Amino acid sequence: MSAAAELVIQDLRKVFFPRTVNEVMALKDVSLRVAPGDFITIIGSNGSGKSTLLNTIAGTLPATSGTLILDGQDITKLSEHRRAKFIGRVFQDPRAGTAPSMSIQENMAMAYLRGRRRGLGPGVPRRIKSRMRERLAELDMGLEDRLTSQVNKLSGGQRQAMSLLMATVAEPRMLLLDEHTAALDPKVAATIMELTGKIVNDSHMTTMMVTHNMEIALQWGNRLIMMHAGRIILDLAKEQKALLTVPDLVNKFHEASGETLAIDSMLLE
Amino acid sequence: MVQTVLLSALQQGLLYGFMVLGVYLTFRVLDFPDLTVDGSLALGGAVTAIIITSGGSPWLATVAGTASGLAAGYATGLLHLLLKSGDSNFTNYGPKLLAGILLMTSLYTVNLRVMHGSNIPLLRKETVFDQLSHWFGKSMTGWWVVLVLVVLMLLVKFVLDWFLHTEVGLAMQATGDNEQMLRSLGVNTNVVRVLALGLANALVALSGSLVAQFQGFADVGMGIGTIVAGLAGVIIGEVLFGVRSVRWVLFSVIGGSIVYRLLIAVSLRLGIAPTDLKLFTAVLVVVALALPTVRKKVIRT
Numbered sequence: 001m002s003a004a005a006e007l008v009i010q011d012l013r014k015v016f017f018p019r020t021v022n023e024v025m026a027l028k029d030v031s032l033r034v035a036p037g038d039f040i041t042i043i044g045s046n047g048s049g050k051s052t053l054l055n056t057i058a059g060t061l062p063a064t065s066g067t068l069i070l071d072g073q074d075i076t077k078l079s080e081h082r083r084a085k086f087i088g089r090v091f092q093d094p095r096a097g098t099a100p101s102m103s104i105q106e107n108m109a110m111a112y113l114r115g116r117r118r119g120l121g122p123g124v125p126r127r128i129k130s131r132m133r134e135r136l137a138e139l140d141m142g143l144e145d146r147l148t149s150q151v152n153k154l155s156g157g158q159r160q161a162m163s164l165l166m167a168t169v170a171e172p173r174m175l176l177l178d179e180h181t182a183a184l185d186p187k188v189a190a191t192i193m194e195l196t197g198k199i200v201n202d203s204h205m206t207t208m209m210v211t212h213n214m215e216i217a218l219q220w221g222n223r224l225i226m227m228h229a230g231r232i233i234l235d236l237a238k239e240q241k242a243l244l245t246v247p248d249l250v251n252k253f254h255e256a257s258g259e260t261l262a263i264d265s266m267l268l269e
Numbered sequence: 270m271v272q273t274v275l276l277s278a279l280q281q282g283l284l285y286g287f288m289v290l291g292v293y294l295t296f297r298v299l300d301f302p303d304l305t306v307d308g309s310l311a312l313g314g315a316v317t318a319i320i321i322t323s324g325g326s327p328w329l330a331t332v333a334g335t336a337s338g339l340a341a342g343y344a345t346g347l348l349h350l351l352l353k354s355g356d357s358n359f360t361n362y363g364p365k366l367l368a369g370i371l372l373m374t375s376l377y378t379v380n381l382r383v384m385h386g387s388n389i390p391l392l393r394k395e396t397v398f399d400q401l402s403h404w405f406g407k408s409m410t411g412w413w414v415v416l417v418l419v420v421l422m423l424l425v426k427f428v429l430d431w432f433l434h435t436e437v438g439l440a441m442q443a444t445g446d447n448e449q450m451l452r453s454l455g456v457n458t459n460v461v462r463v464l465a466l467g468l469a470n471a472l473v474a475l476s477g478s479l480v481a482q483f484q485g486f487a488d489v490g491m492g493i494g495t496i497v498a499g500l501a502g503v504i505i506g507e508v509l510f511g512v513r514s515v516r517w518v519l520f521s522v523i524g525g526s527i528v529y530r531l532l533i534a535v536s537l538r539l540g541i542a543p544t545d546l547k548l549f550t551a552v553l554v555v556v557a558l559a560l561p562t563v564r565k566k567v568i569r570t
């Protein structure tokens with residue numbers, strides 16, 4: 001089992017299109033301490049900065065200012081692929097997490113090499129095939145018998161399940177999930193969410209999960225964060241979260257943001 | 270007559286087959302339409318010719334010609350990184366096309382400099398084909414050339430098969446397939462792309478080197494239209510022989526290269542002027558590209 005990471009975010013700021021008329025401050029000096037083993041769900045309206053927060057942590061976007069400390073190491077200036085050694089990710093689009101024209105076993109084999117130097121050894125070594133099959137069998141989708149199938153032959157749900165596995169097989173210390181069930185139909189989304197819960201539970205990986213769905217945000221994780229206009233406006237611990245319902249959360253939002261929320265879309269999901 | 274046409278198509282198809290493998294690597298595996306190839310093919314020929322005429326070993330000349338393509342590919346890769354980071358208004362393909370165009374243009378000058386002129390004849394100079402003639406006691410003409418080229422081609426093909434399925438090779442495939450995913454798995458896709466461009470252009474330059482030695486001269490214009498001829502080989506091969514796996518498709522595009530040269534040879538016989546060949550090739554690419562779509566439409570109606 002990998003050690004779960006502690007992430008300390010200090011005054012993190014992200015400005016898009018600086019010094020132009022389109023300048024937007026997407027993150028306004030966000031500070032947050034993510035404890036080892038935390039499973040944080042993050043909600044907020046569109047443009048609140050939740051995806052930007054994950055992208056800045058992962059290094060896809062460089063921070064404008066502020067620092068990111070992962071287990072005592074300053075990773076603020078580290079490039080995305082170097083941070084990937086510690087951080088696994090799953091994206092909203094099921095196509096984003098897998099290489100479509102390559103086979104299931106090739107995709108999995110690449111995931112096992114997370115953060116390691118790639119040499120001239122066989123891309124899919126025989127010794128990892130049984131391990132691979134075991135992990136795929138846990139998905140209960142029959143993928144373990146289709147190792148040489150191209151990934152683009154799989155359904156969205158199957159691909160997202162594989163993305164989840166690929167993000168976690170090499171046991172990174174942290175997992176970032178960016179609305180990873182939003183593009184799936186409700187039944188499949190529920191399956192993927194169950195799977196996510198199981199993997200996070202088994203590995204105790206520190207996890208941050210962005211979601212549009214308040215129900216899911218309340219049901220999963222040990223901590224809930226609400227973002228609005230580039231700031232964290234609410235940070236609830238497990239005990240406080242357990243007592244809340246979706247309408248409570250909406251009211252909390254009104255109080256904290258001081259605005260009437262265009263909430264219908266969030267409620268309907 | 271049929272035999273001469275077939276023979277020349279096989280010779281040309283195999284000689285340029287390495288180049289088609291290179292274009293397949295960039296265009297399909299890497300998703301990088303690399304225009305450097307026009308320059309790197311001539312570069313391979315130029316470097317080889319200058320070494321042979323200065324009295325160097327033809328084998329050394331061939332290796333050096335190939336290595337010059339490697340360097341040209343690396344240069345394209347590095348320039349692409351510079352262009353990509355410099356201007357965020359570019360779309361995905363903008364920096365790729367521009368890097369290739371700039372290298373292709375620069376290489377024209379480089380090739381003139383290397384050759385101290387626009388043309389180097391290799392007549393009465395010892396080429397790899399002459400050396401093979403001595404070794405085997407057979408004149409390297411006709412079907413013997415085809416045999417030698419087939420052996421070399423199979424060797425390159427199987428090495429490429431192996432390489433594309435190593436850890437690095439899979440990373441190359443994934444760079445073209447889903448770069449963002451590969452980065453999120455901790456791979457520096459920028460480095461992988463530069464390596465792959467080098468490999469692809471080395472193959473292109475190998476073609477240039479062999480073509481120059483076979484035809485008996487290197488010329489600064491010998492690379493013009495390489496990208497279109499390469500695409501023709503790739504697309505004809507894919508359409509005719511299929512794409513079921515990487516190992517298979519490497520055979521397909523070599524086949525495509527031969528079929529393409531066959532089409533050229535036949536059309537010359539049928540009276541198409543050599544000056545019209547480039548347009549003919551471009552039309553061929555369009556037709557081959559449209560074929561799968563047309564076939565689907567016909568089946569549906």
